[in-house]
Amino acid sequence: MRIVIAGGHGKIALLLERLLSDAGHDPVGIVRNPDHVAELESAGARAIVLDLESADVDTLAGHLDGADAVVFAAGGGGASGAERKLTIDRDGAILLADAAERAGVSRYVLVSAIHTDDFDAERAKLPAADDDVFQVYLRAKSEADADIRARDGLDWTIVRPGTLTDDSPTGAVAVGARLENASIPRADVAAVVATAIIEGTAVKTQFELTSGELDISDALAAIKY
Secondary structure (H helix, E strand, O other): OEEEEEOOOOHHHHHHHHHHHHOOOEEEEEEOOHHHHHHHHHOOOEEEEOOOOOOOHHHHHHHHOOOOEEEEOOOOOOOOOHHHHHHHHHHHHHHHHHHHHHHOOOEEEEEOOOOHHHOOOOOOOOOOOHHHHHHHHHHHHHHHHHHHHOOOOOEEEEEEEOEEEOOOOOOEEEEEOOOOOOEEEHHHHHHHHHHHHHHOOOOOEEEEEEEOOEEHHHHHHOOOO
16 A cells, blocks of 8 residues: 655654555655655655645645555644644644545544643634643644544544653553543554554544553454444
8 A cells, every 4th residue: 555644754654654664565755854855765665855834735635646545643843833733733634634635545544642622722822822832732633633523535543642752662552532641652653553554444533542451453443433
């Protein structure tokens, strides 16, 4: 399968690209910085250099032609301001969905975050104070998730991981509509995304994700549609 990943240079995306490549698939990462192309290639992926904040739907859709699935794993980054939480984490995810529908790609996996719907609506408004940037981030993720859930034409999956770590993968997770916040290795999040795409599970489901005791395949297969 050809899987196009927005935010292709992110930590989860690089791990996902390696998993997909090692499994015999064709991962393609979208990156803004051409200096990141070599790192994607080292992970077994091809690269598309494209700025999601300035791309239009038709341009992005052209890059998705022939894809079997798309993944949104992009983000403004911890150092970015409140405005970019909306233009990347929210608007970028929506743009990818629009382009996927335009290109006829139905499978869409969105990497979100745990408890995004708990944002403080007053503190998440723009302009936002420095202390409120995280609230804007939660708002951006929540609004992106809601947009994707409303799309009948997409076979979407929304993954809401807890606190991310760079620990080695365990292959064991907990999933649920609502979980207590806990940590999970980025490598396990990547494995969940890869498994959902390859095995065709967790379609039209949204779930929170932390480390746990269930095998990833079994956990995803048990999610009720």
